[in-house]
Amino acid sequence: MIEVSNLTKRYAGRTAVDDISFTVARGEVVGLLGPNGAGKSTTMRILSGFLPATSGTVRVGGFDVFYEADETRRRIGYMPENNPLHPEMRVREYLKFRARLKGLGWRRSRERVSVVMEQCGLADVGRRVIGQLSKGYRQRVGLADALVHDPELIILDEPTIGLDPHQIRAVRALIKNLGGKHTVLISTHILPEVEMMCGRVLIMFNGRVLASDTPDNLQRRMAGGSQIIAEIAAPIEALNAAWETLPEVEQFDVSAADGEFFRCALTPRDGLDLRPQIAALACQHGWGLRELTRSRHSLEDIYVQVTKPRTEEQE
Amino acid sequence: MRVFWVLLRRELASYFFSLTGYVIIAAITFLTGESFLQLINALNNDPDPWTMPVTQMFFNTPYFWMIVLLSAPVITMRLFALEKASGTFETLMTAPVSELEVVAAKFAAAFLFYVIMWLPLLACLFIVVHFTSQAGALDLGTVGGMYLGIFLAGGFFLSFGCLASALSRSQMVAAMVSLAFGVSQFALAWWARNIPVSDDWQSQLWSCLNLFDQMNDLARGAVDTRALIFYLSATFLFLFLTLRVLESRRWK
Numbered sequence: 001m002i003e004v005s006n007l008t009k010r011y012a013g014r015t016a017v018d019d020i021s022f023t024v025a026r027g028e029v030v031g032l033l034g035p036n037g038a039g040k041s042t043t044m045r046i047l048s049g050f051l052p053a054t055s056g057t058v059r060v061g062g063f064d065v066f067y068e069a070d071e072t073r074r075r076i077g078y079m080p081e082n083n084p085l086h087p088e089m090r091v092r093e094y095l096k097f098r099a100r101l102k103g104l105g106w107r108r109s110r111e112r113v114s115v116v117m118e119q120c121g122l123a124d125v126g127r128r129v130i131g132q133l134s135k136g137y138r139q140r141v142g143l144a145d146a147l148v149h150d151p152e153l154i155i156l157d158e159p160t161i162g163l164d165p166h167q168i169r170a171v172r173a174l175i176k177n178l179g180g181k182h183t184v185l186i187s188t189h190i191l192p193e194v195e196m197m198c199g200r201v202l203i204m205f206n207g208r209v210l211a212s213d214t215p216d217n218l219q220r221r222m223a224g225g226s227q228i229i230a231e232i233a234a235p236i237e238a239l240n241a242a243w244e245t246l247p248e249v250e251q252f253d254v255s256a257a258d259g260e261f262f263r264c265a266l267t268p269r270d271g272l273d274l275r276p277q278i279a280a281l282a283c284q285h286g287w288g289l290r291e292l293t294r295s296r297h298s299l300e301d302i303y304v305q306v307t308k309p310r311t312e313e314q315e
Numbered sequence: 316m317r318v319f320w321v322l323l324r325r326e327l328a329s330y331f332f333s334l335t336g337y338v339i340i341a342a343i344t345f346l347t348g349e350s351f352l353q354l355i356n357a358l359n360n361d362p363d364p365w366t367m368p369v370t371q372m373f374f375n376t377p378y379f380w381m382i383v384l385l386s387a388p389v390i391t392m393r394l395f396a397l398e399k400a401s402g403t404f405e406t407l408m409t410a411p412v413s414e415l416e417v418v419a420a421k422f423a424a425a426f427l428f429y430v431i432m433w434l435p436l437l438a439c440l441f442i443v444v445h446f447t448s449q450a451g452a453l454d455l456g457t458v459g460g461m462y463l464g465i466f467l468a469g470g471f472f473l474s475f476g477c478l479a480s481a482l483s484r485s486q487m488v489a490a491m492v493s494l495a496f497g498v499s500q501f502a503l504a505w506w507a508r509n510i511p512v513s514d515d516w517q518s519q520l521w522s523c524l525n526l527f528d529q530m531n532d533l534a535r536g537a538v539d540t541r542a543l544i545f546y547l548s549a550t551f552l553f554l555f556l557t558l559r560v561l562e563s564r565r566w567k
Binding site: 048066070073082088098 | 317318321322325329332333401402403404405406407408409410411412413564565566
């Protein structure tokens with residue numbers, strides 16, 4: 001659905017997007033993840049045809065977004081950052097105006113407006129003035145606008161920013177339902193959101209795509225660095241000796257916890273799960289065991305790990 | 316073409332969604348009324364009342380120019396600047412619309428609003444006809460000429476207002492730029508009027524800028540093609556420049 005190849009965008013004296021390439025298949029929900037200023041919004045603006053690329057090509061549904069802008073714009077529903085709307089218009093009126101602007105006929109626009117209002121939970125506020133709606137409702141109006149012409153590709157730039165937890169849930173559920181039927185590209189810097197909604201993550205930093213995989217795969221790839229935490233009541237020398245002799249333990253660190261317990265942080269070789277061995281060991285020696293956990297790297301760790309060295313480099 | 320109508324409808328309606336449109340119309344009606352009052356006074360004191368058509372006298376009241384100069388920036392300032400500031404420009408330009416349709420629709424909406432704004436003047440003229448009971452006081456030619464003049468001058472200043480609005484993100488800046496343009500045009504016209512008429516090209520050029528005499532001619536019912544061409548081409552020039560400003564996004 002989206003083919004981006006060697007896309008570069010330079011503003012005066014600054015490179016916002018630096019030679020990125022990626023593809024998104026039909027029906028995928030892809031999250032564009034990255035800190036502020038990573039080039040997410042610029043990429044989305046180029047995809048939507050608002051900004052031209054400095055070099056490289058972007059094709060949506062087989063059409064070039066610059067040279068065949070009319071074709072691609074018909075296929076894209078785009079909600080920009082901060083969700084700009086006309087505050088003086090009424091909800092239904094605004095959606096109808098947008099539907100007509102996007103080339104829908106009189107009758108078809110009426111149908112579609114009713115459908116998307118139902119879909120986005122706007123049925124009760126059709127006659128309200130947009131400027132007087134709460135932020136959650138306004139966000140839904142923006143989403144409804146992006147959906148109104150039934151586009152193949154939906155591009156949402158930070159759709160949940162500034163919403164309260166309930167509203168975020170509602171918007172997420174809505175977006176999740178769009179997958180399969182539509183191709184969705186979402187940008188965000190909120191990690192759990194990506195884990196919840198997206199089938200694939202693109203991590204962007206400093207204008208480059210650093211990683212592109214499913215959230216699960218990313219976690220598996222990073223599992224080599226996972227740790228096992230065990231809190232055991234035993235003499236410290238015995239513990240040290242036990243970890244020394246276990247061949248699967250690559251690194252260990254024993255520190256005193258409260259009482260007679262010691263907290264052992266073990267790094268297993270190749271991301272193996274050592275918990276059964278440790279439990280068996282404790283049983284065998286008759287040690288008290290009160291905690292045994294394997295910390296899996298969350299997407300957050302991966303994100304920090306991927307983006308960190310470069311931040312330091314910059315400083 | 317459908318996009319043009321959809322946009323035109325929204326743009327025109329947006330003057331009336333907010334108070335702006337009503338405030339402008341109220342202010343203009345007030346100024347027109349003032350102007351009319353002066354005109355009636357002048358008629359009463361004039362020993363030889365019908366040497367000059369009423370319409371021409373209207374142009375000679377200072378209020379007329381005030382209306383044109385003030386209204387154009389106020390009408391046009393929001394066209395592009397507001398959309399850019401609020402970000403709706405992005406949603407507009409990512410819909411399948413062309414820049415030409417956008418410029419045409421926005422200018423047409425501003426111009427239509429300007430036309431609506433001048434309708435109360437017709438009422439003033441009918442009052443004159445009614446109370447003087449002289450059909451000759453107003454004939455179709457002079458009224459038509461007067462409105463032609465109003466619309467030509469309006470198109471000229473409104474199209475510059477469009478350009479100013481397209482260049483800026485702030486409505487205030489757009490309004491000030493187009494007001495400065497209007498006032499300097501007015502000052503130039505004042506100057507041009509006092510340059511003696513001769514055949515050399517300089518004075519011919521200056522005469523193009525002489526808005527007052529052009530308006531007087533039109534109000535007498537004499538349509539001078541030079542003025543017509545000057546106004547129309549300037550209007551199209553400014554609209555063309557506005558279009559280029561919008562397109563510049565694509566090659567910046």
